[in-house]
Amino acid sequence: MASPENVILRKQIAHGYFGLKEYEFAKEHLKIILSTQNDLDSKVLLAKCYLHLENYYPGILICEELLEDDLNVDVITLYLQLLINNGQIGDAVEQYKAFQLTLPDYQDELIESQLKITVDEPEHDGSAFDAFLEKPDADFSRVGGMQNIKDEISIKIIQPLQNPDLYKAFGKKAGGGILMYGPPGCGKTFLARATAGEIDSKFMNVDLDDIMDMYIGNSEKNLHQRFEICRQNNPCVMFIDEIDALGSKRNDLRNSAGRNVINQFLKELDGVDTDNEGLLVLGATNAPWHMDSAFLRPGRFDRVIFVPPPDYSARIDIFKLMTIEKPVNSLDFEKLAKKTDKFSGADIQAVIDVAVEEKLRISMRSGKIEKLNTKDFLRAIKMVKPSTSEWFATAKNYALYSNASGLYDDVKKYLNL
Numbered sequence: 001m002a003s004p005e006n007v008i009l010r011k012q013i014a015h016g017y018f019g020l021k022e023y024e025f026a027k028e029h030l031k032i033i034l035s036t037q038n039d040l041d042s043k044v045l046l047a048k049c050y051l052h053l054e055n056y057y058p059g060i061l062i063c064e065e066l067l068e069d070d071l072n073v074d075v076i077t078l079y080l081q082l083l084i085n086n087g088q089i090g091d092a093v094e095q096y097k098a099f100q101l102t103l104p105d106y107q108d109e110l111i112e113s114q115l116k117i118t119v120d121e122p123e124h125d126g127s128a129f130d131a132f133l134e135k136p137d138a139d140f141s142r143v144g145g146m147q148n149i150k151d152e153i154s155i156k157i158i159q160p161l162q163n164p165d166l167y168k169a170f171g172k173k174a175g176g177g178i179l180m181y182g183p184p185g186c187g188k189t190f191l192a193r194a195t196a197g198e199i200d201s202k203f204m205n206v207d208l209d210d211i212m213d214m215y216i217g218n219s220e221k222n223l224h225q226r227f228e229i230c231r232q233n234n235p236c237v238m239f240i241d242e243i244d245a246l247g248s249k250r251n252d253l254r255n256s257a258g259r260n261v262i263n264q265f266l267k268e269l270d271g272v273d274t275d276n277e278g279l280l281v282l283g284a285t286n287a288p289w290h291m292d293s294a295f296l297r298p299g300r301f302d303r304v305i306f307v308p309p310p311d312y313s314a315r316i317d318i319f320k321l322m323t324i325e326k327p328v329n330s331l332d333f334e335k336l337a338k339k340t341d342k343f344s345g346a347d348i349q350a351v352i353d354v355a356v357e358e359k360l361r362i363s364m365r366s367g368k369i370e371k372l373n374t375k376d377f378l379r380a381i382k383m384v385k386p387s388t389s390e391w392f393a394t395a396k397n398y399a400l401y402s403n404a405s406g407l408y409d410d411v412k413k414y415l416n417l
Contacts, residue, residue, distance in 0.1 A: 007033055011042065023049045040066070047078055056086035071103060080111050087210070089115065090225040091218070133204055133233060139197035142321065143190065145314020149305055153178060153195055156303050157280050161199050161235055177269060177281040177300055179243070181288040182307035183391035185346025188284035191307070192239035195282065201235040208245050212261070220264040227268040227279070234278030243283035244290040262292060269300045286391065288407065289398050296407075306410035309344050309388050312337050318345055319377075322352050328372045336377050342386040354380035 010029050017026035030046040033039055043062050050059030063079035066072065076099050083092040093115050099106050140150050156178055160167040180188045189205075196203035204226065211222045230236040240246065246265060269281065283301060285291065295301050310318055315337035323331065340348060355376045363370045396415060399408035411417075 007037065007039075011039075014042070014045065018045060018049065021052070023052045027053070044075060044078070047075075047082070051078065051082055051085065054085070056082045060086065071099070073103070073106060076103075076106065077108050077111060080108070084111070084114050088213075088218075090222060094221075133202045133229065133236070136193040136197040136203050138190065138194045140194050142197075143187065143194045145310050145317055146187065146191065146307070149180075149191065149307060152303060152305050153191075157195060157237075158199055161278070176276075176302065177283065178303045178305060179283045179285065179288070179291075179295070179301035180305050180307045181285050183309060183344060183388040183395075184286050185344035185387060186307050186309055187345045188307050189239065189241055190345075192237060192282045192284070195280070196237040199235055199237075201237055201280075202230075202233045204230055204236065204238045206238060206240045208240070208242065211246070219261045223261065223264050223268065228274075230279050231274060231276065235280065236278065237280045237282060239282045239284070241284045242286070244285040244287045262294075266294055266300065269295075289402065293405075296405075304407060306408075306414070308410075308414050309342055309386070310348075312341075315340050315343065315348065318348050319352075322349060323372070326352075326356065326372060327369050329374075331372075331377070332374045335374060336381070339378060339381050340386075342388050342392075343384075344386065344388050347384055347386050347388075350384045351377060351380045354383055 010033055014026045014029040014033070017023070017029065027046060027049040030042045030049065033042045034046065043066060047059040047062040047066075050056065050062070059082045060079065063075055063082060066075050067079060080092050080096060083089075083095065092111075096111060096115060143150065156176060180191070182188065192205075193203060206226055211219055211226070213219045213222060226238070230238045246261065269276075271279075281301075283295075284307075288304070296304060316333045319331070319333050319336050340351065343351070355372055358380070359370055359372050359376055392411075392415065395408065395411050396417070399411040399415065399417060403409070403412070
């Protein structure tokens with residue numbers, strides 16, 4: 001009878017399971033083999049199991065260990081595929097180019113097609129990352145109210161692009177950063193998209209989950225790549241929501257990795273060793289009190305804009321915009337606006353959703369489309385509480401007791417403090 005510790009037999013069983021696509025069973029046998037001996041073939045097969053099981057990180061680690069000793073072509077291709085499937089497109093492009101420098105004959109058409117690399121374009125120009133860019137179809141005409149904020153953005157961003165010679169005469173460049181802060185749901189993200197639409201530029205919404213990486217150095221690399229894409233596609237608006245997660249006070253961070261990411265971000269904002277002209281960085285935060293003061297220095301986010309809940313006229317515009325394609329009788333927009341003081345744009349959307357859902361139920365009972373009227377929305381308003389109250393309770397304390405720099409003067413003015 002064969003011993004259960006017979007490695008040769010267990011390898012045959014593992015390969016059999018792999019051929020049957022029973023990757024979990026194959027993985028367990030391979031892990032037992034590798035617990036007793038360092039077997040190259042078993043490591044490669046285990047990495048392939050992780051690929052098929054969509055558990056990419058362990059497979060990546062195995063390939064990195066193998067490639068330290070030998071640049072095996074099959075392992076290189078497996079490693080690149082694991083990186084791609086794990087969403088690390090930037091790393092895959094860099095590694096592919098690095099492998100080609102060491103192994104000039106190495107080429108894999110499947111990998112190249114996934115990375116959008118061609119043999120005729122060995123010096124990649126960023127096209128593999130074009131998926132991060134979009135072309136918004138909204139502009140300022142779609143933004144209800146916020147005229148003073150639009151004016152600030154116009155002076156900082158739009159006018160320099162439309163009048164480059166005039167601004168150049170005064171020593172001003174197109175580009176820079178604006179930090180928007182205020183309660184959630186008040187249109188900071190939509191305003192950023194509309195800014196890109198207003199100047200007919202590309203737009204990149206930076207998701208911090210895609211930037212932050214558990215491996216040291218990768219977060220900084222991911223951040224640099226996003227900035228480079230925008231620089232190569234200027235004018236370009238880069239929008240970073242919840243930027244306080246990236247720009248936390250460095251003294252509050254317990255590990256050096258977090259501080260390194262902040263330092264890298266500040267370096268990108270400063271345009272060290274590169275040109276940021278035409279790169280427009282819009283940051284948004286609900287918690288400006290958590291931001292490192294270094295972000296607010298001139299040349300970085302040197303314009304800080306308070307984005308309050310929409311005012312009376314803005315609420316009228318929002319109700320009009322949000323009901324324009326819905327079956328409605330004539331609505332008293334002024335009355336609706338008066339009843340929604342302190343409501344955010346998201347709160348007004350919730351009001352409309354509540355009213356629409358109730359009208360749908362009535363329409364289904366009657367068998368015909370029942371139009372929305374003012375009373376429907378007034379009933380819905382009573383069911384939705386403004387979500388901004390909690391934010392203002394916190395902001396009030398900072399405005400009163402932690403405002404030496406004047407950062408929260410607009411909050412004080414808004415609250416009549």
